[in-house]
Amino acid sequence: MALRHYTLDFNLSAAADCPSTVRGLQSIFQEQEMTETVHDTEGHGYLATFVGKKGRFVILRVHSRGLVTIDLQCYEEDNTAQIDNLLDALEKKLENLLQGSITRIKRLPALTRGGQVDRYWPTTDDRLIEYDIDRVVYDEDSAYQNIKILHSQQYGNILVLDGDVNLAESDLAYTHAIMGSGKENYAGKEVLILGGGDGGILAEVVKLKPKMITMTCGNILDNLKGDCYQILIEDCVPVLKKYVQEGRTFDYVINDLTAVPISTAPEEDSTWEFLRLILDLSIKVLHQNGKYFTQGNGVNQTEALSQYEAQLGRLSCPVDFTKEVVCVPSYLELWVFYTVWKK
Numbered sequence: 001m002a003l004r005h006y007t008l009d010f011n012l013s014a015a016a017d018c019p020s021t022v023r024g025l026q027s028i029f030q031e032q033e034m035t036e037t038v039h040d041t042e043g044h045g046y047l048a049t050f051v052g053k054k055g056r057f058v059i060l061r062v063h064s065r066g067l068v069t070i071d072l073q074c075y076e077e078d079n080t081a082q083i084d085n086l087l088d089a090l091e092k093k094l095e096n097l098l099q100g101s102i103t104r105i106k107r108l109p110a111l112t113r114g115g116q117v118d119r120y121w122p123t124t125d126d127r128l129i130e131y132d133i134d135r136v137v138y139d140e141d142s143a144y145q146n147i148k149i150l151h152s153q154q155y156g157n158i159l160v161l162d163g164d165v166n167l168a169e170s171d172l173a174y175t176h177a178i179m180g181s182g183k184e185n186y187a188g189k190e191v192l193i194l195g196g197g198d199g200g201i202l203a204e205v206v207k208l209k210p211k212m213i214t215m216t217c218g219n220i221l222d223n224l225k226g227d228c229y230q231i232l233i234e235d236c237v238p239v240l241k242k243y244v245q246e247g248r249t250f251d252y253v254i255n256d257l258t259a260v261p262i263s264t265a266p267e268e269d270s271t272w273e274f275l276r277l278i279l280d281l282s283i284k285v286l287h288q289n290g291k292y293f294t295q296g297n298g299v300n301q302t303e304a305l306s307q308y309e310a311q312l313g314r315l316s317c318p319v320d321f322t323k324e325v326v327c328v329p330s331y332l333e334l335w336v337f338y339t340v341w342k343k
Helices: 018-031 082-097 173-177 200-206 237-248 270-284 302-312
Strands: 003-012 035-039 048-049 058-062 067-075 101-111 121-122 129-130 133-139 146-152 154-162 164-168 188-196 212-215 229-233 250-256 286-298 320-327 331-342
Touching: 003 082, 018 048, 018 058, 018 082, 035 121, 058 101, 058 129, 067 082, 082 101, 164 302, 173 200, 173 331, 188 237, 188 270, 200 212, 200 229, 200 250, 250 270, 270 286, 270 302, 270 331, 286 302, 302 320, 302 331
Parallel strands: 188 212, 188 250, 212 229, 250 286
Antiparallel strands: 003 067, 003 101, 035 048, 048 058, 058 067, 121 129, 133 146, 146 154, 154 164, 286 331, 320 331
């Protein structure tokens, strides 16, 4: 079962006359054979609910501070044209009743709630995005997280982990940015990829003829070895510690494990501790002239990004860094990427 939820808002320059506004709308609800129930607002305007045929449900609120709101819910299979006609009638009636005091009218497209295919996912700064998702390709719980692959008409398959949009087939911009945006020469170089389990970074770096790519991730890719790469099915932390002890270094380290945490209290967040550990170990295995690439977070997460940049100044080895802002298509927001190197 799924519901469609419609909203209609009227902003006013002054408080509405509740009795006349309500009387003017009642005939429309009566024509729809909807039963009215008035609720006590303790002096804060007027509130009524209307229940009609086929489960239609309307909330009418005339606020005491210059706002009139209408919320309408109906089942997904309800006649869309009839619902549009009802909203049109209410909008026209209110325009007549409130003429001269209306400063803005806002009517949003319907939200679908409870549907089998979830089309709504938040950005990093909690703005709700509606995607054109038409089917669920995969939905399972692993030992670590919920894994969804959703198909979008615009972006192709989208990987969603624990409700967080990770990457889509459209997002080559992300892969190129975390590799240095085409400014680096990978030919004959030693490359270490941390995470990157979707395989996108590996696929692109292989094309650039490196000497060897070492990648740490889960057992999810078709081949664990190739002419110029090997995939270690291991936690990257002990691997990095081992490389530090051996004195092994890489020309490039690409960290695709996790975004910069949104929390700005690193001492209270284990993700920050993990991030600092990975940073320090990665710089230690970086060749003196090498570079470390990683994603940051959404460009609006300014506090978290500033906190991350502060961490770069507290590593065991002094570093410099630059950052680049890139539009990642399926994220529907600008994303920050970092390049770090030893001083």
